[in-house]
Amino acid sequence: xxxxxxxxxxxxxxxxxxxxxxxxxxxxxxxxxxxxxxxxxxxxxxxxxxxxxxxxxxxxxxxxxxxxxxxxxxxxxxxxxxxxxxxxxxxxxxxxxxxxxxxxxxxxxxxxxxxxxxxxxxxxxxxxxxxxxxxxxxxxxxxxxxxxxxxxxxxxxxxxxxxxxxxxxxxxxxxxxxxxxxxxxxxxxxxxxxxxxxxxxxxxxxxxxxxxxxxxxxxxxxxxxxxxxxxxxxxxxxxxxxxxxxxxxxxxxxxxx
Numbered sequence: 001x002x003x004x005x006x007x008x009x010x011x012x013x014x015x016x017x018x019x020x021x022x023x024x025x026x027x028x029x030x031x032x033x034x035x036x037x038x039x040x041x042x043x044x045x046x047x048x049x050x051x052x053x054x055x056x057x058x059x060x061x062x063x064x065x066x067x068x069x070x071x072x073x074x075x076x077x078x079x080x081x082x083x084x085x086x087x088x089x090x091x092x093x094x095x096x097x098x099x100x101x102x103x104x105x106x107x108x109x110x111x112x113x114x115x116x117x118x119x120x121x122x123x124x125x126x127x128x129x130x131x132x133x134x135x136x137x138x139x140x141x142x143x144x145x146x147x148x149x150x151x152x153x154x155x156x157x158x159x160x161x162x163x164x165x166x167x168x169x170x171x172x173x174x175x176x177x178x179x180x181x182x183x184x185x186x187x188x189x190x191x192x193x194x195x196x197x198x199x200x201x202x203x204x205x206x207x208x209x210x211x212x213x214x215x216x217x218x219x220x221x222x223x224x225x226x227x228x229x230x231x232x233x234x235x236x237x238x239x240x241x242x243x244x245x246x247x248x249x250x251x252x253x254x255x256x257x
Contacts, residue, residue: 014237036255037127038097068090114204127189130233147223150193155188190227
Protein backbone atom coordinates (compact mmCIF):
# COMPACT_ATOMS: atom_id res chain seq x y z
CA UNK A 1 0.00 0.00 0.00
CA UNK A 2 1.42 3.39 -1.01
CA UNK A 3 1.59 6.51 1.13
CA UNK A 4 0.92 9.86 -0.56
CA UNK A 5 2.58 12.83 1.14
CA UNK A 6 1.43 16.39 0.46
CA UNK A 7 4.70 18.31 0.25
CA UNK A 8 4.01 21.28 -2.02
CA UNK A 9 2.75 24.13 0.18
CA UNK A 10 4.50 27.46 0.72
CA UNK A 11 4.79 27.23 4.52
CA UNK A 12 4.31 30.98 4.88
CA UNK A 13 3.86 30.87 8.68
CA UNK A 14 7.32 29.32 8.99
CA UNK A 15 8.99 31.90 6.78
CA UNK A 16 12.17 31.91 8.90
CA UNK A 17 12.87 28.38 7.64
CA UNK A 18 10.92 28.18 4.36
CA UNK A 19 12.24 31.28 2.62
CA UNK A 20 14.76 29.13 0.76
CA UNK A 21 13.48 25.57 1.17
CA UNK A 22 10.13 23.73 1.24
CA UNK A 23 8.65 23.04 4.66
CA UNK A 24 9.03 19.23 4.36
CA UNK A 25 12.80 19.81 4.16
CA UNK A 26 12.94 21.79 7.42
CA UNK A 27 14.95 19.67 9.83
CA UNK A 28 14.24 18.05 13.16
CA UNK A 29 17.43 16.71 14.72
CA UNK A 30 19.37 17.18 11.49
CA UNK A 31 16.86 15.30 9.29
CA UNK A 32 14.00 16.75 7.21
CA UNK A 33 10.56 16.33 8.78
CA UNK A 34 9.69 14.49 5.54
CA UNK A 35 12.25 11.82 6.53
CA UNK A 36 10.67 11.50 9.99
CA UNK A 37 7.23 10.99 8.41
CA UNK A 38 8.54 8.30 6.06
CA UNK A 39 10.26 6.51 8.94
CA UNK A 40 6.96 6.51 10.88
CA UNK A 41 5.13 4.79 8.04
CA UNK A 42 7.98 2.41 7.21
CA UNK A 43 7.98 1.20 10.82
CA UNK A 44 4.56 -0.32 10.10
CA UNK A 45 5.63 -1.82 6.78
CA UNK A 46 4.54 0.99 4.45
CA UNK A 47 7.70 2.03 2.62
CA UNK A 48 6.38 3.04 -0.82
CA UNK A 49 5.76 6.76 -1.12
CA UNK A 50 4.32 9.18 -3.66
CA UNK A 51 5.37 12.73 -2.80
CA UNK A 52 3.32 15.65 -4.17
CA UNK A 53 5.82 18.41 -4.92
CA UNK A 54 5.21 22.12 -5.42
CA UNK A 55 7.14 25.01 -3.88
CA UNK A 56 10.88 24.36 -4.31
CA UNK A 57 10.20 20.74 -5.15
CA UNK A 58 13.58 20.55 -6.87
CA UNK A 59 15.21 20.52 -3.43
CA UNK A 60 13.25 17.42 -2.44
CA UNK A 61 14.23 15.75 -5.71
CA UNK A 62 17.89 16.57 -5.10
CA UNK A 63 17.67 15.18 -1.56
CA UNK A 64 16.56 11.76 -2.79
CA UNK A 65 18.79 11.73 -5.87
CA UNK A 66 21.79 12.27 -3.60
CA UNK A 67 20.55 10.09 -0.73
CA UNK A 68 22.92 7.17 -1.29
CA UNK A 69 26.01 9.34 -1.47
CA UNK A 70 25.05 11.53 1.47
CA UNK A 71 24.21 8.60 3.78
CA UNK A 72 27.03 6.18 2.90
CA UNK A 73 30.73 6.18 2.24
CA UNK A 74 31.47 5.89 -1.47
CA UNK A 75 34.30 5.70 -3.98
CA UNK A 76 34.13 7.94 -7.05
CA UNK A 77 35.95 7.03 -10.24
CA UNK A 78 36.43 10.15 -12.35
CA UNK A 79 36.88 10.60 -16.09
CA UNK A 80 35.10 9.16 -19.12
CA UNK A 81 34.32 5.91 -17.32
CA UNK A 82 33.09 7.70 -14.22
CA UNK A 83 31.23 5.65 -11.64
CA UNK A 84 30.19 5.65 -8.00
CA UNK A 85 30.70 2.65 -5.74
CA UNK A 86 28.65 2.90 -2.54
CA UNK A 87 30.02 1.22 0.58
CA UNK A 88 27.78 -0.04 3.38
CA UNK A 89 24.04 0.41 3.69
CA UNK A 90 21.60 2.77 5.40
CA UNK A 91 18.34 1.83 7.12
CA UNK A 92 16.18 3.05 4.23
CA UNK A 93 17.28 0.37 1.75
CA UNK A 94 13.75 -0.67 0.77
CA UNK A 95 12.19 2.78 0.45
CA UNK A 96 10.58 3.45 -2.94
CA UNK A 97 9.86 7.13 -3.51
CA UNK A 98 7.97 8.61 -6.46
CA UNK A 99 8.51 12.36 -6.74
CA UNK A 100 5.67 14.02 -8.66
CA UNK A 101 5.53 17.71 -9.59
CA UNK A 102 1.93 18.69 -8.80
CA UNK A 103 2.30 22.43 -9.43
CA UNK A 104 3.35 25.36 -7.29
CA UNK A 105 -0.14 26.77 -6.69
CA UNK A 106 -2.25 23.60 -6.81
CA UNK A 107 -4.56 23.00 -3.85
CA UNK A 108 -4.46 19.81 -1.74
CA UNK A 109 -7.25 18.00 -3.59
CA UNK A 110 -5.76 18.96 -6.92
CA UNK A 111 -2.38 17.58 -5.86
CA UNK A 112 -3.94 14.24 -4.95
CA UNK A 113 -5.82 14.15 -8.26
CA UNK A 114 -2.58 14.71 -10.17
CA UNK A 115 -0.90 11.59 -8.76
CA UNK A 116 -3.72 9.18 -9.60
CA UNK A 117 -1.57 7.57 -12.30
CA UNK A 118 0.99 6.48 -9.70
CA UNK A 119 -1.47 4.73 -7.36
CA UNK A 120 -1.25 1.01 -8.02
CA UNK A 121 -3.77 -0.55 -5.64
CA UNK A 122 -7.36 -0.03 -4.57
CA UNK A 123 -6.38 1.61 -1.27
CA UNK A 124 -3.74 4.17 -0.37
CA UNK A 125 -2.61 6.29 2.57
CA UNK A 126 -2.47 10.08 2.58
CA UNK A 127 -0.79 12.49 4.99
CA UNK A 128 0.62 15.98 5.26
CA UNK A 129 4.33 16.76 4.97
CA UNK A 130 4.52 18.81 8.16
CA UNK A 131 3.20 16.65 11.00
CA UNK A 132 4.48 13.83 13.19
CA UNK A 133 2.67 11.50 15.59
CA UNK A 134 2.93 8.25 17.50
CA UNK A 135 -0.18 6.98 15.72
CA UNK A 136 -0.37 3.23 15.11
CA UNK A 137 -0.59 3.17 11.31
CA UNK A 138 -1.26 -0.56 11.31
CA UNK A 139 -4.29 -0.12 13.59
CA UNK A 140 -5.49 2.77 11.41
CA UNK A 141 -5.42 0.58 8.30
CA UNK A 142 -7.23 -2.26 10.08
CA UNK A 143 -9.91 0.18 11.26
CA UNK A 144 -10.39 1.36 7.68
CA UNK A 145 -10.78 -2.19 6.43
CA UNK A 146 -13.33 -2.95 9.16
CA UNK A 147 -15.93 -0.29 8.34
CA UNK A 148 -16.11 -0.58 4.55
CA UNK A 149 -16.35 3.15 3.78
CA UNK A 150 -14.32 4.95 1.12
CA UNK A 151 -12.32 7.16 3.49
CA UNK A 152 -10.90 7.27 7.00
CA UNK A 153 -9.55 10.40 8.67
CA UNK A 154 -7.57 10.42 11.91
CA UNK A 155 -9.12 12.59 14.62
CA UNK A 156 -7.33 14.11 17.62
CA UNK A 157 -8.37 16.39 20.46
CA UNK A 158 -6.41 19.63 19.93
CA UNK A 159 -5.01 21.76 22.72
CA UNK A 160 -6.44 25.25 23.11
CA UNK A 161 -4.06 28.05 22.11
CA UNK A 162 -5.11 30.05 25.17
CA UNK A 163 -5.57 29.64 28.90
CA UNK A 164 -9.22 28.96 29.76
CA UNK A 165 -11.07 30.82 32.52
CA UNK A 166 -14.25 29.85 34.39
CA UNK A 167 -15.80 33.12 35.57
CA UNK A 168 -18.55 34.10 37.98
CA UNK A 169 -20.95 36.89 36.94
CA UNK A 170 -19.06 39.35 39.16
CA UNK A 171 -15.78 38.57 37.41
CA UNK A 172 -14.24 36.28 40.02
CA UNK A 173 -12.15 33.52 38.46
CA UNK A 174 -13.34 30.08 39.63
CA UNK A 175 -10.80 28.08 37.67
CA UNK A 176 -7.85 28.73 35.39
CA UNK A 177 -6.43 26.10 33.08
CA UNK A 178 -3.49 26.82 30.79
CA UNK A 179 -4.07 25.57 27.22
CA UNK A 180 -6.27 22.58 28.03
CA UNK A 181 -7.27 19.82 25.64
CA UNK A 182 -10.57 20.71 23.97
CA UNK A 183 -13.66 18.53 23.72
CA UNK A 184 -13.85 18.85 19.93
CA UNK A 185 -12.17 16.50 17.47
CA UNK A 186 -9.85 17.86 14.78
CA UNK A 187 -8.46 16.54 11.50
CA UNK A 188 -4.92 15.26 12.04
CA UNK A 189 -4.57 13.87 8.53
CA UNK A 190 -3.30 10.29 8.36
CA UNK A 191 -6.01 9.28 5.91
CA UNK A 192 -6.74 5.87 4.41
CA UNK A 193 -8.54 6.19 1.08
CA UNK A 194 -10.20 3.95 -1.47
CA UNK A 195 -9.13 4.94 -4.98
CA UNK A 196 -12.78 5.76 -5.74
CA UNK A 197 -12.12 8.95 -3.75
CA UNK A 198 -10.51 10.30 -6.93
CA UNK A 199 -14.09 10.69 -8.26
CA UNK A 200 -14.61 13.33 -5.56
CA UNK A 201 -11.68 15.47 -6.74
CA UNK A 202 -12.17 18.15 -9.37
CA UNK A 203 -9.42 20.38 -10.73
CA UNK A 204 -6.32 22.08 -9.38
CA UNK A 205 -8.39 24.44 -7.20
CA UNK A 206 -9.97 21.55 -5.31
CA UNK A 207 -9.25 21.75 -1.58
CA UNK A 208 -9.39 18.21 -0.22
CA UNK A 209 -10.45 19.31 3.26
CA UNK A 210 -13.53 21.16 1.97
CA UNK A 211 -15.92 19.83 -0.68
CA UNK A 212 -14.42 16.33 -1.11
CA UNK A 213 -14.45 15.50 2.62
CA UNK A 214 -17.81 17.24 3.07
CA UNK A 215 -19.31 15.18 0.25
CA UNK A 216 -17.79 11.96 1.58
CA UNK A 217 -19.30 12.71 4.97
CA UNK A 218 -22.74 13.53 3.54
CA UNK A 219 -22.61 10.32 1.47
CA UNK A 220 -21.86 8.30 4.61
CA UNK A 221 -18.44 7.37 3.24
CA UNK A 222 -16.16 8.98 5.85
CA UNK A 223 -15.17 7.44 9.19
CA UNK A 224 -12.88 8.76 11.93
CA UNK A 225 -10.09 6.88 13.66
CA UNK A 226 -9.68 8.41 17.12
CA UNK A 227 -6.05 8.88 18.16
CA UNK A 228 -5.42 9.60 21.84
CA UNK A 229 -1.63 9.83 21.60
CA UNK A 230 0.68 12.61 20.51
CA UNK A 231 0.33 14.73 17.39
CA UNK A 232 2.53 17.67 16.42
CA UNK A 233 2.48 20.03 13.45
CA UNK A 234 5.27 22.35 12.36
CA UNK A 235 3.40 25.45 11.22
CA UNK A 236 5.38 28.13 13.07
CA UNK A 237 8.96 28.80 14.12
CA UNK A 238 7.97 28.22 17.72
CA UNK A 239 6.67 24.75 16.84
CA UNK A 240 9.87 24.09 14.89
CA UNK A 241 11.88 24.92 18.00
CA UNK A 242 9.63 22.78 20.21
CA UNK A 243 9.96 19.72 17.96
CA UNK A 244 13.74 20.03 17.91
CA UNK A 245 13.78 20.40 21.70
CA UNK A 246 11.77 17.17 22.01
CA UNK A 247 14.15 15.36 19.69
CA UNK A 248 17.26 16.64 21.45
CA UNK A 249 15.91 15.64 24.86
CA UNK A 250 15.05 12.11 23.70
CA UNK A 251 11.31 12.76 24.19
CA UNK A 252 10.24 12.56 20.52
CA UNK A 253 7.21 10.30 20.92
CA UNK A 254 6.86 9.88 17.15
CA UNK A 255 10.22 8.06 16.98
CA UNK A 256 8.73 4.57 16.90
CA UNK A 257 11.41 3.08 14.64
